[in-house]
Amino acid sequence: MNPSDGAPQSRPYRHPSAGWGAAKSVTHVLLEQGELREGTRAILRMNHENGGFDCPGCAWPDSLKGLHLDICENGIKHVTWEMTRKRAGREFFAAHSVSELSQWSDFALEDQGRLTEPMVYDPETDHYVPIGWPDAFELIGGVLRNLEDPDAAAFYTSGRLGNEATFLYQLLARELGTNNLPDCSNMCHEASGRALTAALGTGKGTCDLKDWEHTDALFIMGINAASNAPRMLTALAEAYRRGARIVHINPLVEAAAGRTIVPHEFLQMALFRATKTGTLNIQPRIAGDMALIRGIAKAVLEWAQTDPKALDREFIDRYTTGFDDYRSVVEATPWEELERQSGVARADILKAARVYRDADRSIISWCLGVTQHEHGVDTIREIVNLLLLRGNLGREGAGPSPVRGHSNVQGNRTCGIDHRPASAFLDRLAEVCGIDPPRDHGLDTVGTIEAMHRGEVKVFCGMGGNFALAAPDTVYTYEALRECELTFHVSTKLNRSHLVHGKRALILPCLGRTEKDHQRAGVQQLSVEDSMSMVHLSVGMKKPASPHLLSEPAIIAGIAKAALPETDTPWDWYVEDYDRIRDTMAKVLDGFEDFNRRVRLPLGFRIRQPARELVFLTPSGKAEFSAVPLPDAVPAPGTLLLGTMRSHDQWNTTIYSDDDRYRGIENLRTLVFMNKDDMRERGIGQFAPVEVTATSKDGSQRSLKGYLAVEYAIPRGCAAGYMPEMNVLVGIRDYSEQSDQPLMKHLKVTIVASPSTESADAARRAQPEPSPEPGPDPGAKPVPRMDSPTVAGARPVRP
Numbered sequence: 001m002n003p004s005d006g007a008p009q010s011r012p013y014r015h016p017s018a019g020w021g022a023a024k025s026v027t028h029v030l031l032e033q034g035e036l037r038e039g040t041r042a043i044l045r046m047n048h049e050n051g052g053f054d055c056p057g058c059a060w061p062d063s064l065k066g067l068h069l070d071i072c073e074n075g076i077k078h079v080t081w082e083m084t085r086k087r088a089g090r091e092f093f094a095a096h097s098v099s100e101l102s103q104w105s106d107f108a109l110e111d112q113g114r115l116t117e118p119m120v121y122d123p124e125t126d127h128y129v130p131i132g133w134p135d136a137f138e139l140i141g142g143v144l145r146n147l148e149d150p151d152a153a154a155f156y157t158s159g160r161l162g163n164e165a166t167f168l169y170q171l172l173a174r175e176l177g178t179n180n181l182p183d184c185s186n187m188c189h190e191a192s193g194r195a196l197t198a199a200l201g202t203g204k205g206t207c208d209l210k211d212w213e214h215t216d217a218l219f220i221m222g223i224n225a226a227s228n229a230p231r232m233l234t235a236l237a238e239a240y241r242r243g244a245r246i247v248h249i250n251p252l253v254e255a256a257a258g259r260t261i262v263p264h265e266f267l268q269m270a271l272f273r274a275t276k277t278g279t280l281n282i283q284p285r286i287a288g289d290m291a292l293i294r295g296i297a298k299a300v301l302e303w304a305q306t307d308p309k310a311l312d313r314e315f316i317d318r319y320t321t322g323f324d325d326y327r328s329v330v331e332a333t334p335w336e337e338l339e340r341q342s343g344v345a346r347a348d349i350l351k352a353a354r355v356y357r358d359a360d361r362s363i364i365s366w367c368l369g370v371t372q373h374e375h376g377v378d379t380i381r382e383i384v385n386l387l388l389l390r391g392n393l394g395r396e397g398a399g400p401s402p403v404r405g406h407s408n409v410q411g412n413r414t415c416g417i418d419h420r421p422a423s424a425f426l427d428r429l430a431e432v433c434g435i436d437p438p439r440d441h442g443l444d445t446v447g448t449i450e451a452m453h454r455g456e457v458k459v460f461c462g463m464g465g466n467f468a469l470a471a472p473d474t475v476y477t478y479e480a481l482r483e484c485e486l487t488f489h490v491s492t493k494l495n496r497s498h499l500v501h502g503k504r505a506l507i508l509p510c511l512g513r514t515e516k517d518h519q520r521a522g523v524q525q526l527s528v529e530d531s532m533s534m535v536h537l538s539v540g541m542k543k544p545a546s547p548h549l550l551s552e553p554a555i556i557a558g559i560a561k562a563a564l565p566e567t568d569t570p571w572d573w574y575v576e577d578y579d580r581i582r583d584t585m586a587k588v589l590d591g592f593e594d595f596n597r598r599v600r601l602p603l604g605f606r607i608r609q610p611a612r613e614l615v616f617l618t619p620s621g622k623a624e625f626s627a628v629p630l631p632d633a634v635p636a637p638g639t640l641l642l643g644t645m646r647s648h649d650q651w652n653t654t655i656y657s658d659d660d661r662y663r664g665i666e667n668l669r670t671l672v673f674m675n676k677d678d679m680r681e682r683g684i685g686q687f688a689p690v691e692v693t694a695t696s697k698d699g700s701q702r703s704l705k706g707y708l709a710v711e712y713a714i715p716r717g718c719a720a721g722y723m724p725e726m727n728v729l730v731g732i733r734d735y736s737e738q739s740d741q742p743l744m745k746h747l748k749v750t751i752v753a754s755p756s757t758e759s760a761d762a763a764r765r766a767q768p769e770p771s772p773e774p775g776p777d778p779g780a781k782p783v784p785r786m787d788s789p790t791v792a793g794a795r796p797v798r799p
């Protein structure tokens with residue numbers, strides 16, 4: 001409760017996104033991390049053509065106009081978090097046992113600052129103690145060498161890793177003999193990759209920023225852009241000024257659907273002048289998107305009976321296959337069913353359909369609100385179906401445009417992080433690198449957790465990320481990691497995954513993207529690929545946080561040499577000069593010919609995207625319509641569908657504060673957003689403590705107690721709350737049959753008022769149940785910024 005008046009209330013955010021609220025929040029982080037001067041200087045070097053480092057904040061592409069200050073609040077926070085002056089060195093680990101640290105909040109763990117030297121877990125004392133790099137590599141190498149089966153190791157990647165390190169990392173795994181390469185994509189855009197590959201022959205979007213600049217209609221689905229891809233706001237504002245239509249499709253009306261102050265337009269900042277970023281909002285129920293898109297397609301097909309221009313028949317005949325089947329399945333789906341499944345009235349579906357029909361060129365963009373569902377693949381195929389109807393592909397201003405998450409998650413996949421690698425790729429890898437890569441598919445994220453739990457995977461390597469918290473079914477995942485013989489993580493900061501460890505455990509600290517990477521041939525640059533397939537260089541300029549840090553390529557090489565005594569791969573030679581890695585990559589990877597030269601062009605280069613050229617690498621050689629019946633997405637009576645999502649002030653598992661500015665929340669993360677009628681029906685008042693129980697596919701149940709219900713404009717039958725805390729609710733079997741993605745936005749839950757009249761404060765401290773001992777504990781000490789108020793309806797953020 002708000003301590004000032006004891007009466008919690010939630011006041012909607014009524015200001016433009018970005019602007020001064022963002023500036024204020026940025027200054028706060030810069031001050032907290034003691035980085036006002038250095039941080040500001042670094043920010044001015046971010047995302048610049050030729051020089052500067054790529055913002056690790058998200059995968060939104062850099063402005064084609066190059067030099068203007070294309071930055072955002074959350075990117076700055078993210079970079080500052082890495083550049084902090086705080087350090088978690090050997091004294092820190094000597095002072096705190098792992099058991100003690102396990103009681104700390106996740107915020108407190110990361111807030112200790114940058115890791116400074118390799119550490120190994122000492123079971124005798126329950127402390128992490130220093131270990132030299134050679135001994136660390138030898139320890140890991142020894143365990144890997146002695147595995148009876150290389151498939152008893154798994155190599156996880158979080159999407160920060162640069163392309164060169166990525167290539168070496170998959171080479172290490174495959175030379176060792178395993179395709180066990182789980183990655184954060186398995187939880188993120190796996191559905192997009194599979195759907196686009198099936199429909200168009202390549203698993204990526206076809207649009208680039210220029211298309212965004214020329215489109216007539218943008219459909220923004222299932223993304224909270226103002227928080228998670230803030231630089232998209234600039235593109236939306238520019239589109240609006242041009243007169244493009246912008247339709248936001250989201251169960252929540254997010255801040256990007258309103259207006260923004262374009263961050264780099266200083267005059268507008270000074271004058272508080274905002275530009276609109278949306279022209280229509282559609283609020284489907286959670287998981288109602290496929291029905292909604294089908295409704296739009298149905299309208300288009302109906303109009304086509306009298307208006308031949310509604311469809312692009314020439315495009316359909318020439319470039320696609322399966323149209324007739326698709327038309328039949330759409331015609332067979334009655335309007336009432338589309339309305340019931342989508343939760344959107346026919347009149348509103350028609351509004352969106354008119355925007356689509358009237359636009360010469362349309363882009364459909366989406367993120368996790370579409371992918372993390374049981375029918376994510378079918379939904380994305382339906383998106384492609386709709387685009388094909390009007391030939392919205394292979395021409396300027398049109399096409400599918402998924403927004404990727406981590407800054408290099410797309411590059412990771414391109415450069416070989418794939419548990420189901422194509423055989424053509426393996427053939428080339430074998431030929432160029434002289435190894436004999438395994439051909440069987442490896443394990444993805446969920447598969448790895450299950451195999452660790454069964455004791456089959458014994459070694460877990462985390463290349464970045466925070467697997468223990470990011471993965472589903474927190475309790476089960478903790479058990480799985482603790483089963484391992486060895487867990488080790490290449491990290492920049494202390495996090496939960498270091499504390500939930502195997503029998504042996506190491507923390508290997510690495511350089512961050514902002515830092516200078518000195519190797520024998522001089523300062524090295526690494527490359528990354530953004531959401532729109534642009535590959536460019538990133539070069540750090542800051543002095544490393546500690547002299548003992550190694551670059552990610554150097555760490556991978558160290559492990560490889562220890563694990564593969566017979567190796568012919570020139571690991572050290574690669575690390576001396578990353579140009580050499582790029583030369584090898586140019587021979588192995590499609591679209592990377594002449595890599596070293598092209599990546600040094602001012603804005604880098606775009607990887608060839610065959611579908612963009614209307615070349616379809618599908619079995620039919622054409623773009624393929626899909627025609628599947630509509631799944632049932634309506635929650636059973638008494639239950640709700642719950643989606644987990646990020647707050648404004650967090651970066652995946654890194655929580656900067658307990659605020660969610662654009663949704664009007666202060667100092668509260670243990671909440672569940674609900675529709676007021678669903679609350680009333682259950683006798684739940686505003687900010688009342690509730691118990692949320694999820695029923696898994698296998699019938700098992702998981703609960704969270706003491707969460708506070710917050711009334712929100714969300715459709716009936718839907719609820720939402722924050723990741724990663726709510727991963728406790730996601731059962732290990734709860735993944736999509738289509739994409740194998742955990743159902744992080746598709747939890748079947750019941751919500752009841754807590755039997756006891758716990759105070760909000762007690763509720764905030766409540767442990768998740770079943771407690772993933774010691775678990776995400778938002779109330780534990782020291783939690784520097786959580787001891788003030790509890791819930792506040794947002795204090796209005798003054799522009």
Ligand SMILES: Nc1nc2c(c(=O)[nH]1)N[C@H]1C(S)=C(S)[C@@H](COP(=O)(O)OP(=O)(O)OC[C@H]3O[C@@H](n4cnc5c(=O)[nH]c(N)nc54)[C@H](O)[C@@H]3O)O[C@H]1N2
Pocket residue numbers: 057058059074075188221222223224225227228229249250251252254284285286287288289367368369370404405406643644645646647648650651652653745
């Ligand atoms: N600042 C910041 N930036 C980030 C991240 C971060 O944590 N912080 N994370 C990065 C990563 S890895 C990723 S993958 C992206 C994630 O970016 P987002 O996809 O924006 O991530 P979420 O916060 O999970 O939000 C999902 C959105 O989907 C909506 N939604 C939920 N269910 C449905 C549904 O059934 N249908 C529709 N149409 N919408 C739905 C929610 O209301 C919410 O707006 O952001 C990246 N950028």
Ligand SMILES: Nc1nc2c(c(=O)[nH]1)N[C@H]1C(S)=C(S)[C@@H](COP(=O)(O)OP(=O)(O)OC[C@H]3O[C@@H](n4cnc5c(=O)[nH]c(N)nc54)[C@H](O)[C@@H]3O)O[C@H]1N2
Pocket residue numbers: 110157158159160184185187188189368372405406463464465466467469470471490491492493494495510511512513552644645646651652653654722723724726727744
């Ligand atoms: N319930 C629920 N769960 C989710 C999601 C959801 O929407 N709902 N989203 C899923 C998605 S989309 C994703 S992408 C995953 C994210 O999962 P991860 O990628 O595993 O998690 P992050 O929180 O991004 O990882 C943060 C850690 O990365 C390390 N790190 C930071 N920078 C660097 C670097 O430069 N190098 C190295 N080696 N390490 C670094 C730091 O130690 C930091 O603690 O979470 C997934 N989990």
Ligand SMILES: [Mo]
Pocket residue numbers: 184187188404405406
């Ligand atoms: Mo992601």
